Amino acid sequence: MARILIIEDNEMDRELLVRRLSKQGHELRLAASGEAGIEMAESAGTDLIVLDLGLPGMDGWEVAAVLRRQSATRAIPILAVTAHARQCDLERALLCGCDEFETKPVSGDRLTAKVNRLLANRLSPVIEGDVET
DSSP states (O other): OOOEEEOOOOOOHHHHHHHHHTTTTTEEESSSSSHHHHHHHSTTOEEEEEEETTTTSSSSHHHHHHHSSTTTTTSSOOOEEESSSSSHHHHHHHHHOSSSEEEEEEEEEHHHHHHHHHHHHSSSSOOOOOOOO
């Protein structure tokens, strides 16, 4: 399965995400702040980041923008999770570099579907056009 980094400051929300994603067999790493999350994402082997946008200090929008600017983390898909559920929040998350968006409280089925879709896109091999011989 995949290696997923969860960047979430709220312990209850973090545990909810851990329970839902560990059922799928993923290897999970946890960060409680944006700064710690960036540092952990830079280490090799992160397949997906689940990022709370409402982090204290460096918020999730800033974290996503930093991750997209760095070559080591640029290609890692980011799933934003947040209680900020307005259309402008979604648009801002996508502009900052998030690939997908989920509102809190997180739906287990929607979370699983979004994680699976992002991982399939990340982990599937790039297939170039068929070559005829």
